[in-house]
Amino acid sequence: MEPVREGETPLPGGRVGGAVRVGDTVRRPAGPWTPAVHALLGHLRSAGLDGVPEPLGLDEQGREILTLVPGRTIARDEVVSDALLADGVRWLRRYHDVVAGYRPAGEVQWRHGRRALRPGELVCHNDPAAYNWIAGGDRVVGVVDWDMAGPGVPLDDLAFVAWMSLPLRVAAPSAVVAARLRLMASAYGDVDPVRLLDHVRARMTMAADRIEAGQRRGDPGLLNLAAVGEPGRTRAALAALEDRVPAIRDELGRC
Numbered sequence: 001m002e003p004v005r006e007g008e009t010p011l012p013g014g015r016v017g018g019a020v021r022v023g024d025t026v027r028r029p030a031g032p033w034t035p036a037v038h039a040l041l042g043h044l045r046s047a048g049l050d051g052v053p054e055p056l057g058l059d060e061q062g063r064e065i066l067t068l069v070p071g072r073t074i075a076r077d078e079v080v081s082d083a084l085l086a087d088g089v090r091w092l093r094r095y096h097d098v099v100a101g102y103r104p105a106g107e108v109q110w111r112h113g114r115r116a117l118r119p120g121e122l123v124c125h126n127d128p129a130a131y132n133w134i135a136g137g138d139r140v141v142g143v144v145d146w147d148m149a150g151p152g153v154p155l156d157d158l159a160f161v162a163w164m165s166l167p168l169r170v171a172a173p174s175a176v177v178a179a180r181l182r183l184m185a186s187a188y189g190d191v192d193p194v195r196l197l198d199h200v201r202a203r204m205t206m207a208a209d210r211i212e213a214g215q216r217r218g219d220p221g222l223l224n225l226a227a228v229g230e231p232g233r234t235r236a237a238l239a240a241l242e243d244r245v246p247a248i249r250d251e252l253g254r255c
Helices: 034-046 084-100 155-164 174-188 195-218 222-229 233-251
Strands: 018-023 025-028 054-057 063-069 108-110 113-115 122-124 133-135 139-143 149-151
Touching: 034 054, 034 063, 034 108, 054 155, 084 122, 084 133, 084 139, 084 155, 113 233, 122 155, 149 155, 155 174, 155 195, 155 222, 174 195, 195 222, 195 233
Parallel strands: none
Antiparallel strands: 018 025, 025 063, 054 063, 108 113, 122 149, 133 139
């Protein structure tokens, strides 16, 4: 890891790549995917979506420059309140509604590969967990770390939130899990909580596969995840979830 330079303050989180604050801006490692991400952010801001940082190009060190979104950052292992979880999901729905009309022409270079959007897909955030939310009380006032953005379906993003921030990745009483799944489904709208639960395995298997592929490519940010045991840790947690799913489904079936 490079030493922190004068005038730079390391920001919390950032397991994939270190982010630092410089004045009222954030500087983060850029890559071949950065032009596509900045075009996406520009579209979202033009469309009036709240809480989106403004891309300001690259600095003299080749890092992307983004406006700082003020507010409270959320630790990776913090279990957020029901109110904040619901508001984060409502923000996700607003994002999906806005981005549904954004369809870049032809193939685009994203972090996980170069391809065009397929029918029924949109540009997902792909890492919209609570640790990438900026909070003001029980409201989500910003969403950051867009470098994983790329093609997917809306349920991919929602399942990622369920895995990381419900959180399904750790054991909890089935009744609590079912209640939080219902809360997420209601906040998002038009989603069955059982369908959301069932999609988590596919979404997080895809996440583990992408991390593994990125590590084989030598992506420095994804190689950083090896230090915390990824993707093996996710695969092990998914296997453990399978043992809990029947009880959670039973709870979801109760009136």
